[in-house]
Amino acid sequence: MGKSIGIVGARGHTGSELIRLIAGHPALELSFVSSRELAGELLRAHNPAWQGELRYESLSPGEVAAKGADIVILALPNQKAEPFVAAIEARAPDTLIVDLSADYRFDDRWYYGLPELYRNRWRGEKRISNPGCYATAIQLSIAPLKDLLAAPPVCFGVSGYSGAGTTPSDRNDPDKLRDNLMPYALTGHMHEKEASRHLGLPVEFMPHVAPHFRGLTVTTNLYVSKPISRDQVLLRYRSAYDAESLVQVVDEAPWVSRIAHRHEVEIGGFAVSADGRRVVVVATLDNLLKGAASQAIQNINRAIGLDEYTAIPMAGPVA
Template sequence: MAREGGAERIGVGLVGARGYTGAELVRLVEAHPRFHLTFAVSRQGKGRPLSELCAGAETELVVEALEPAEVAARGTEVVILALPNGQAAPYVAAIEAAGGRAVIVDLSADHRFDAEWRYGLPELRREALFGARRIANPGCYATGAQLGIAPALGVLGGMPHVFGVSGYSGAGTTPSDRNDPEKLRDNLMPYALVGHVHEREIGHGLGVEVAFVPHVAPFFRGITLTIAMPLATTVSADALRAMYQAAYEGEALVAVQEEIPLVRDAAGRHGVTIGGITVDAAQRRAVVVVTLDNLLKGAATQALQNMNLAFSLPELLGVPR
């Protein structure tokens, strides 16, 4: 750790700096009073100033193309893996082989079902994250869906159905139909109609089966989830809303409101909004709407929360509000 202004600074290495989430992480870490970015890795961005890849960043770092063993050899206190699914293992293995002292935050799905890793959804699993060394950051859809269902688990009478829509930044920077603005123009694109990894993740995290269908829309960032839940007993909308308010009382990054939240209002915000809580008494069915920014609370902001907790810092240190 380096010292600056009397306080120890905690070094952070970022693997996967070129992506949308990587850029958000650069800006958050750069502005953090205790963390500082010591290196950034991207094969496609090799040799370029990091500030060119991340608009608004002022870092003087130059992007490097480091192999896993080279990342481990840097000996930084934190390594963030902002990589596509299936690419984390070599970096984890190299860090373990070098002594395994670094805190690793994996933003892919590779370790979300691994009992040896802590699942980083603070609002539901905060205590497990204090001092954690291996943290699996939740998926963006899975974050919103779990927060949207968890308070109702005690009155749940069947499988929740989640209709999710994301901005195309969720499809990453590698060109595909799901991030092609022309193919998305005036369009809504369903995909992974069954078996999406976030469907499994939501169910695993909550301990109940969940049906989830994702869609991509023509807007850039943000997620909206409409969650329909069978109820085991008759519950009024007011009573159900009170359950949500009680569950998230004191949670600075979760807002519960009466109105239906709009996805356009989620863009650029660091929290989750839950609203539109409605009950069909005749059918014993409730509907809840959740919005969040897929790149922030769905990825980078949550990673920062988890890093703060791992080092016993205030959880929201460095999170703009």
């Protein structure tokens, strides 16, 4: 039987991608989309993937809980999820909640949904915290060499401006970004803290915003405790990810332009210093898909007992 699903924060870039994926999902039926700005407007007028009569609504936490959906996705800015979680837990505690913000990524009561690394932590939780986009790429880049590290990994990240959301700022202003690369939060970024917590080791991360709309790249510098060859590095990454449909290990350093609109992560490059003690790895992903919406659907599929990749197109652009 199908599951009803609602989205809070449906106007944003990630909300739009979620709607497209749900529209093509055989077991999910979109029951509501909440957006204050678009309340009353037909969903199909803003997202051609949806052809029904559903309209955006402006829903309070209590009204979301009263909807009684089987699944609720919270696609809200950081520090906005708690009232909705509290209302759902009070009125409909069996509802599966997937939170896309950082609010519960540090809460051990919630499952941290990065399946490729933490599938064995799954205990059938009804509360899933979706990882951050950069944090996903960082952790997948580091994990296969984690046991060999001699120093904290250093990660240089560049993202398209969709990662800054829809609220106007310098970091999503195309005019200010034109011919520019904008650094920000060079220490203590939320995804730095997130990756450090879940990997169990300190990670150093320096993010930047570029003029392109979607997709991110992370270049990670890894110092290892004993010399390693490039073939040995490749073997570790292929052994870790060959069985993972949404992680592709490639020989050359991947390009961010080739990952846009795709659901996979690409990891490659694998440059090794002459003394074998320094490894540089590059990872790319679409921050709106595997960095957000695709990963949410992946987690929902697992939670409702479906194949993990149901309705997630593989190895190609979104239809």
